[in-house]
Amino acid sequence: MALPEPQIAEQADANAARPRAQVRIVIVGHVDHGKSTLIGRLLHETGSLPEGKLEMLKAVSARRDVAFEWSFLLDALQTERNQGITIDTSQIRFRTKDRDVLLIDAPGHAEFLRNMITGAAQADAAILIVDAAEGVRNQTRRHGYLLHLLGVRQVAVVINKIDKVGYDAARFQSVRAEIETYLTGLGLSIGAVIPISARDGDGVAKRTDKIGWYDGPTVLEAIDGLEPPPVAADLPLRLPVQAVYRIGDERIVAGRIESGRVRIGDDIVVMPGAKQARVKTIESWPALVGAPPPSEAGAGQSIGITLDRELYVDRGHLISATAEPVSSVESLRARVFWLHRAALEVGTRLVVRIGTAEARGVIKAIESAIDPGEVTAAPGLSIPQNHVGEVEIALAQPLATDPHEANAGMGRIVLEYGGRIAGGGLVLSVEAELAPHIPRDLVALAEDAARLNLQFRALSAADRIERFCAEVEGRIVFTTSFGIEDQLIAHLLWTSGAEIEIAAIDTGRFFPEVYALWAETERRYGKRIRAIYPRQDSLSRLVESQGIDGFYDSRAARLACCHVRKVEPLSRALDGAHGWITGLRAGQSDHRRTLDLVAADTGRGLLKLNPLLDLGRAEIEAMVRTAVIPINPLHAKGFPSIGCAPCTRAIEPGEPERAGRWWWENEDKKECGLHLTAQGARRKF
Amino acid sequence: MTRLDDLESQSIFVLREAYARLKNIALLWSLGKDSNVMIWLARKAFFGRVPFPALHVDTGKKFPEMYAFRERYAKEWNLDLQVEPCPPIETVDPTLPPAARSAARKTEGLKAALAKHGFDGLIAGIRRDEEATRAKERVFSLRGAEGIWDVRDQAPEFWNHFNASPPPGAHLRIHPILQWTEADIWAYTQREAIPIIPLYLSRDGKRYRSLGDMDITHPIPSQAATVAEILTELRTTKVSERAGRAMDHESEDAFERLRVAGYL
Numbered sequence: 039m040a041l042p043e044p045q046i047a048e049q050a051d052a053n054a055a056r057p058r059a060q061v062r063i064v065i066v067g068h069v070d071h072g073k074s075t076l077i078g079r080l081l082h083e084t085g086s087l088p089e090g091k092l093e094m095l096k097a098v099s100a101r102r103d104v105a106f107e108w109s110f111l112l113d114a115l116q117t118e119r120n121q122g123i124t125i126d127t128s129q130i131r132f133r134t135k136d137r138d139v140l141l142i143d144a145p146g147h148a149e150f151l152r153n154m155i156t157g158a159a160q161a162d163a164a165i166l167i168v169d170a171a172e173g174v175r176n177q178t179r180r181h182g183y184l185l186h187l188l189g190v191r192q193v194a195v196v197i198n199k200i201d202k203v204g205y206d207a208a209r210f211q212s213v214r215a216e217i218e219t220y221l222t223g224l225g226l227s228i229g230a231v232i233p234i235s236a237r238d239g240d241g242v243a244k245r246t247d248k249i250g251w252y253d254g255p256t257v258l259e260a261i262d263g264l265e266p267p268p269v270a271a272d273l274p275l276r277l278p279v280q281a282v283y284r285i286g287d288e289r290i291v292a293g294r295i296e297s298g299r300v301r302i303g304d305d306i307v308v309m310p311g312a313k314q315a316r317v318k319t320i321e322s323w324p325a326l327v328g329a330p331p332p333s334e335a336g337a338g339q340s341i342g343i344t345l346d347r348e349l350y351v352d353r354g355h356l357i358s359a360t361a362e363p364v365s366s367v368e369s370l371r372a373r374v375f376w377l378h379r380a381a382l383e384v385g386t387r388l389v390v391r392i393g394t395a396e397a398r399g400v401i402k403a404i405e406s407a408i409d410p411g412e413v414t415a416a417p418g419l420s421i422p423q424n425h426v427g428e429v430e431i432a433l434a435q436p437l438a439t440d441p442h443e444a445n446a447g448m449g450r451i452v453l454e455y456g457g458r459i460a461g462g463g464l465v466l467s468v469e470a471e472l473a474p475h476i477p478r479d480l481v482a483l484a485e486d487a488a489r490l491n492l493q494f495r496a497l498s499a500a501d502r503i504e505r506f507c508a509e510v511e512g513r514i515v516f517t518t519s520f521g522i523e524d525q526l527i528a529h530l531l532w533t534s535g536a537e538i539e540i541a542a543i544d545t546g547r548f549f550p551e552v553y554a555l556w557a558e559t560e561r562r563y564g565k566r567i568r569a570i571y572p573r574q575d576s577l578s579r580l581v582e583s584q585g586i587d588g589f590y591d592s593r594a595a596r597l598a599c600c601h602v603r604k605v606e607p608l609s610r611a612l613d614g615a616h617g618w619i620t621g622l623r624a625g626q627s628d629h630r631r632t633l634d635l636v637a638a639d640t641g642r643g644l645l646k647l648n649p650l651l652d653l654g655r656a657e658i659e660a661m662v663r664t665a666v667i668p669i670n671p672l673h674a675k676g677f678p679s680i681g682c683a684p685c686t687r688a689i690e691p692g693e694p695e696r697a698g699r700w701w702w703e704n705e706d707k708k709e710c711g712l713h714l715t716a717q718g719a720r721r722k723f
Numbered sequence: 724m725t726r727l728d729d730l731e732s733q734s735i736f737v738l739r740e741a742y743a744r745l746k747n748i749a750l751l752w753s754l755g756k757d758s759n760v761m762i763w764l765a766r767k768a769f770f771g772r773v774p775f776p777a778l779h780v781d782t783g784k785k786f787p788e789m790y791a792f793r794e795r796y797a798k799e800w801n802l803d804l805q806v807e808p809c810p811p812i813e814t815v816d817p818t819l820p821p822a823a824r825s826a827a828r829k830t831e832g833l834k835a836a837l838a839k840h841g842f843d844g845l846i847a848g849i850r851r852d853e854e855a856t857r858a859k860e861r862v863f864s865l866r867g868a869e870g871i872w873d874v875r876d877q878a879p880e881f882w883n884h885f886n887a888s889p890p891p892g893a894h895l896r897i898h899p900i901l902q903w904t905e906a907d908i909w910a911y912t913q914r915e916a917i918p919i920i921p922l923y924l925s926r927d928g929k930r931y932r933s934l935g936d937m938d939i940t941h942p943i944p945s946q947a948a949t950v951a952e953i954l955t956e957l958r959t960t961k962v963s964e965r966a967g968r969a970m971d972h973e974s975e976d977a978f979e980r981l982r983v984a985g986y987l
């Protein structure tokens with residue numbers, strides 16, 4: 039086909055050096071309505087295509103036996119060209135009379151909405167494209183809605199493929215009315231509505247005779263009317279901490295200013311914890327010769343500062359002006375979009391990110407859920423993929439945030455699910471500040487436990503472990519005491535390749551055989567088991583008060599010893615963990631018979647898996663033999679259950695398995711306090 | 724803030740995110756103008772000292788000026804320089820056209836370095852304006868086992884939040900200067916007085932716009948003998964930056980295939 043000459047010549051050098059405003063524009067709209075074509079055409083009309091590009095596009099089109107396709111300029115992937123569809127977002131630059139323009143292409147297909155959002159989130163303004171023949175379609179509506187949610191408020195509309203409707207002004211007017219009604223309903227204000235043929239160029243850079251009835255701006259003129267983003271310098275200071283670097287004697291707090299300004303001498307407050315300090319210096323590298331060091335910095339700048347006193351500051355903390363501090367919340371309401379295949383539901387657990395901070399969260403309530411692609415959106419109870427809704431999220435750790443209305447940057451949340459970004463949204467309101475440490479949602483935890491407990495019954499031990507790892511978000515810890523059950527679990531973990539931390543609580547009173555087995559196990563699997571020790575100060579105090587073997591004297595003394603040597607170290611081993619695997623078996627004692635495969639340890643806020651719970655001793659012995667797993671030689675000498683050396687004896691045939699533990703105490707009281715009930719209280723012994 | 728200040732701050736933010744969120748990273752130092760800017764940005768981000776290795780995946784076919792530059796500035800900038808040689812050409816996919824095949828050696832070298840050091844992140848100085856598949860990149864871009872780029876399934880990335888949890892065996896490519904243009908790189912190089920390899924400047928009417936292997940990189944006709952003159956030249960040129968890189972032009976999909984297989 040014949041291609042017209044570029045209409046706008048390259049800009050003169052004279053104003054090239056002058057700083058020019060940059061505006062970033064995303065092109066959105068339903069699949070195949072002509073987004074990529076418009077971009078190709080704009081680049082051509084402004085004379086921005088490099089030498090040889092047009093010939094390349096012709097060749098690429100000819101190779102595929104299609105008429106000339108402008109979309110191939112940005113649809114660079116082979117699958118995109120072969121299928122004639124944009125898969126991932128792309129960017130290209132050109133210059134108009136007044137502006138440096140960054141055009142962002144977005145895919146229109148619903149399957150690639152995550153890529154559309156990736157592109158549109160970077161934009162200051164948007165061009166929404168509608169096919170004149172097809173009119174407003176699902177993705178037109180969905181994209182319009184998302185622009186609003188992403189905070190893109192400047193929107194121009196183009197009615198494309200006007201050639202396909204015979205340049206009919208009436209058709210243009212009716213599509214125009216349709217899209218205007220929809221967008222104004224969302225609260226978006228619309229700039230120009232322009233009839234174009236992206237393929238042929240009408241309305242792109244010039245008003246042609248074919249659309250002689252139209253006297254509004256061309257696409258290029260509309261672009262010159264779009265504004266670059268405002269700077270957030272007038273808002274209160276918000277500085278999310280990225281890291282603290284130790285340079286020489288200084289601790290430099292590094293981050294990028296989200297809003298406001300910071301000056302030497304400013305009083306600041308660090309959240310969480312509301313610790314206060316004053317800004318001592320603003321650091322820079324390299325030191326400027328002959329110039330004083332910087333004394334202030336503003337929104338958008340990546341900086342480093344030092345404080346006038348030693349505070350504990352770390353990544354994820356937020357520095358704000360003392361006069362206008364940020365609040366730190368444990369619960370927030372947000373309007374979100376959701377991109378994951380699994381629907382967002384009440385009880386869904388995810389990671390919430392704001393600035394550089396992150397916290398685990400659980401969806402407490404879904405207040406509204408709609409499909410923005412539909413004309414009449416029926417509200418739902420869950421938010422399926424590519425839908426939006428308003429939700430209430432409970433956080434496990436407090437996060438510092440502002441409502442989006444007050445501070446756009448600090449009021450944006452990103453939702454991560456299964457280690458990948460799966461959604462995002464705007465903070466609508468926050469609940470009043472609460473105590474710094476908030477237990478996780480106990481109801482949700484108990485529900486999860488009940489559900490998994492049912493599902494896991496039919497599974498093998500190995501499958502239980504695998505499913506547990508998939509279900510639990512966050513760190514999982516397996517605590518071993520090197521008994522035969524624990525050795526089997528360690529084997530299953532290491533051979534499955536699961537990334538689970540194995541920890542052993544070294545009470546200091548183990549049998550020598552236990553240490554030998556510990557070393558042998560590490561050698562055999564080439565792995566390290568994390569050793570956790572009692573606190574040296576508590577242990578000294580304990581031994582001083584009750585003597586080195588004081589636990590024989592009374593049950594209270596024994597429990598005190600167990601507390602210092604096992605229970606307290608365990609709480610450190612499990613600190614921050616969301617899953618705990620143990621080797622408890624129902625057959626070990628009467629009360630262990632009542633345990634569940636998966637239980638909620640609400641006291642510690644985690645799910646506990648006992649993968650071998652319903653296995654018999656003989657079954658386990660057989661599995662250990664087959665896999666040639668190293669075990670403690672004491673098992674063969676009458677020690678089925680091995681604890682600390684002074685507190686464990688061999689048992690006679692016929693005695694219960696744990697009869698040799700604290701043999702001087704009653705059978706029904708023999709727990710050390712490691713395993714809590716669902717209510718979080720220690721079991722009554 | 725000026726455009727360069729804005730770009731600088733964004734790149735520093737990305738470098739600090741990479742260092743904070745990943746365990747074992749390196750910066751790919753190709754010795755070219757882009758990676759020199761990146762090293763400069765890293766020194767700014769971390770106040771003078773780059774806290775991770777600078778990895779040069781060495782095809783052995785670079786210009787002598789490049790090796791001289793490497794030796795000098797590794798020392799002067801106090802870098803933890805790691806050089807990874809590339810395997811012989813015979814080990815590289817023979818179905819690739821010659822120049823692409825030659826370039827793919829670098830991918831093999833990269834894989835060897837990943838295996839040796841166990842990096843979970845590599846900082847690379849690619850830019851969107853260089854090439855159309857690079858324009859589709861994320862700032863934090865996942866490479867699966869074997870270094871594969873799954874362009875059909877890139878994770879969403881927005882509002883300066885990055886996906887930084889590579890599954891075992893995978894790694895991330897971090898692209899701190901993805902948003903910069905060729906002109907930005909030169910304007911910043913000029914503003915900050917960052918050293919460059921003299922091959923970028925015109926000699927006898929020719930200069931290199933992009934530096935790769937000696938046998939597959941060609942100079943362009945140019946009179947630009949200073950960085951300022953390069954900037955002037957870029958304002959009017961209609962020739963694309965990688966025009967002198969043979970591997971981009973051998974077939975329509977050559978570069979995409981290289982990139983999918985783990986090339987930069």
Ligand SMILES: Nc1nc2c(ncn2[C@@H]2O[C@H](COP(=O)(O)OP(=O)(O)OP(=O)(O)O)[C@@H](O)[C@H]2O)c(=O)[nH]1
Pocket residue numbers: 067068069070071072073074075076107108109122123124125144145146147198199200201202234235236237238
């Ligand atoms: N007749 C006519 N066809 C057009 C016009 N604009 C685009 N097309 C054709 O419509 C088809 C789709 O165009 P694209 O630019 O790929 O559409 P898109 O909106 O980018 O599609 P996705 O990115 O896949 O959502 C192509 O075959 C174009 O040639 C136009 O103004 N008139």
Ligand code: SF4
Pocket residue numbers: 545547589596597599600601603604681682684685710
């Ligand atoms: S088993 Fe005995 S020695 Fe070991 S911690 Fe408990 S009471 Fe103390």
Ligand SMILES: [Mg+2]
Pocket residue numbers: 073074075109113123124143144145146
């Ligand atoms: Mg497209």
